[in-house]
Amino acid sequence: MAYGGPSMNPPAMSGAVPGSGNIKQVKLERESELRIEVSEEPLSLRVVNGTAEIFGSELPPGNSLTFPPHLKFAVFTWYGATIEIDGVTETDYTADETPMVSYINVHAILDARRRLAKASSSDDPESSQGPRVIVVGPTDSGKSTLTKMLLSWAAKQGWKPTFVDLDVGQGSITIPGSIAATPIEMPLDPVEGFPLDMALVYYYGHAAPGNNVELYKALVKELAQVLERQFVGNPESRAAGMVINTMGWIDGVGYELLLHAIDTFNASVVLVLGQEKLFSMLKDVLKSKSNVDVVKLHKSGGVVARTSKVRQRARNYRIHEYFYGLSKELSPYANTTSFNDLQVFRIGGGPQAPKSALPIGSDPVSNPLRVTPVNMDDRDLLHSVLAVSYAEEPDQIVSSNVSGFVYVTEVDVARKKITFLAPSPGILPSKILVAGSLSWLESLEARR
Numbered sequence: 001m002a003y004g005g006p007s008m009n010p011p012a013m014s015g016a017v018p019g020s021g022n023i024k025q026v027k028l029e030r031e032s033e034l035r036i037e038v039s040e041e042p043l044s045l046r047v048v049n050g051t052a053e054i055f056g057s058e059l060p061p062g063n064s065l066t067f068p069p070h071l072k073f074a075v076f077t078w079y080g081a082t083i084e085i086d087g088v089t090e091t092d093y094t095a096d097e098t099p100m101v102s103y104i105n106v107h108a109i110l111d112a113r114r115r116l117a118k119a120s121s122s123d124d125p126e127s128s129q130g131p132r133v134i135v136v137g138p139t140d141s142g143k144s145t146l147t148k149m150l151l152s153w154a155a156k157q158g159w160k161p162t163f164v165d166l167d168v169g170q171g172s173i174t175i176p177g178s179i180a181a182t183p184i185e186m187p188l189d190p191v192e193g194f195p196l197d198m199a200l201v202y203y204y205g206h207a208a209p210g211n212n213v214e215l216y217k218a219l220v221k222e223l224a225q226v227l228e229r230q231f232v233g234n235p236e237s238r239a240a241g242m243v244i245n246t247m248g249w250i251d252g253v254g255y256e257l258l259l260h261a262i263d264t265f266n267a268s269v270v271l272v273l274g275q276e277k278l279f280s281m282l283k284d285v286l287k288s289k290s291n292v293d294v295v296k297l298h299k300s301g302g303v304v305a306r307t308s309k310v311r312q313r314a315r316n317y318r319i320h321e322y323f324y325g326l327s328k329e330l331s332p333y334a335n336t337t338s339f340n341d342l343q344v345f346r347i348g349g350g351p352q353a354p355k356s357a358l359p360i361g362s363d364p365v366s367n368p369l370r371v372t373p374v375n376m377d378d379r380d381l382l383h384s385v386l387a388v389s390y391a392e393e394p395d396q397i398v399s400s401n402v403s404g405f406v407y408v409t410e411v412d413v414a415r416k417k418i419t420f421l422a423p424s425p426g427i428l429p430s431k432i433l434v435a436g437s438l439s440w441l442e443s444l445e446a447r448r
């Protein structure tokens with residue numbers, strides 16, 4: 001069970017119409033969508049008639065939903081709908097060319113495979129395993145969006161697929177720098193996104209897998225093994241399978257990491273979004289595996305490209321959201337404690353062995369999985385985000401998941417005290433904390 005975070009948010013802010021006076025109705029023809037970028041101000045929206053969905057989650061008829069500033073999304077209708085928006089948007093336009101039919105066709109095939117898996121004997125691990133789908137593609141190809149749709153459509157039909165997020169850059173389930181998995185038991189909330197309360201989270205600590213490739217791979221393996229064990233005792237989630245979202249780094253080491261993920265999770269369906277070259281490379285390298293399908297899909301014209309600055313800002317919003325909620329409805333708790341009450345560790349770096357102990361001619365390499373204690377007066381601790389590990393001993397840190405995160409707001413070296421924000425009151429579930437390179441300047445954030 002995850003420790004605090006946005007799971008404590010109330011459901012989507014329904015009914016809180018800002019009453020901007022800028023109300024307009026948009027009539028959508030069948031199989032078309034209204035693409036919206038919310039401005040600096042929240043936006044309200046409701047379905048006046050017909051049916052419509054946001055990334056696979058059907059909108060409740062009549063009820064208004066309020067969307068926070070800067071959100072980018074599309075309201076899609078299969079059969080036609082009239083949508084009312086209340087507020088000023090950054091942009092909004094309708095589009096009738098979408099890849100949605102190809103996406104729903106993929107869903108139909110996955111659905112058939114889930115039914116086959118469910119009908120087969122649960123003693124046979126092969127046939128009782130539902131589809132393990134991995135979504136790959138360059139940055140801004142719509143991977144997270146397709147993942148959401150596939151999960152929401154599956155959940156709408158009563159399946160409980162497992163969502164796996166390997167994208168440390170953005171973090172759909174919890175704060176960036178983590179990899180995580182969670183069962184999806186109902187269509188996703190179009191505003192809140194993925195639930196956190198049942199998530200299994202591993203903290204990598206950096207926004208890019210390249211910072212410590214070996215650690216990233218070790219955590220991916222750890223997560224996959226835990227899920228594998230959970231599937232053994234749970235035929236329902238085994239049949240529902242998984243949908244895995246990946247990062248947009250697809251060249252060089254990034255490509256190797258994709259292959260590593262495909263292999264580690266035993267993916268049976270690889271969905272390649274928006275890149276011919278990646279598709280043919282994967283198709284070629286996986287052709288010997290008869291049980292893996294590699295499928296090419298078009299990127300939606302609605303996907304909004306983000307600069308690295310915008311991505312950095314999005315990461316900060318995610319951290320802010322973890323502690324304060326999507327619309328500042330949560331209040332984190334400030335805690336001051338003695339240096340002695342906590343132990344902070346960092347993973348990676350440091351020499352593996354002295355040169356004298358190595359074969360002649362080889363250089364000492366730093367051990368990427370080495371766990372080293374961090375001095376509490378280390379200046380880098382201030383404003384850093386630390387994960388609260390479930391490890392009981394430091395040497396278990398790499399193989400342990402985390403219960404949540406704290407944010408260091410003050411380090412008082414003279415009094416040997418550290419002050420941090422935590423999402424829940426009371427003592428932390430563990431004294432062992434893990435640092436990475438992720439920091440967050442809350443004071444700057446507050447001015448956004």
Ligand SMILES: Nc1ncnc2c1ncn2[C@@H]1O[C@H](COP(=O)(O)OP(=O)(O)OP(=O)(O)O)[C@@H](O)[C@H]1O
Nearest residue numbers: 072073074139140141142143144145248302303304
């Ligand atoms: N059809 C659409 N209409 C409007 N906005 C969309 C549409 N599809 C996706 N978006 C928006 O475009 C942005 C990028 O999409 P998404 O996050 O799915 O891409 P990605 O490939 O996962 O990106 P990353 O490489 O960062 O992981 C998101 O803000 C998403 O909500």
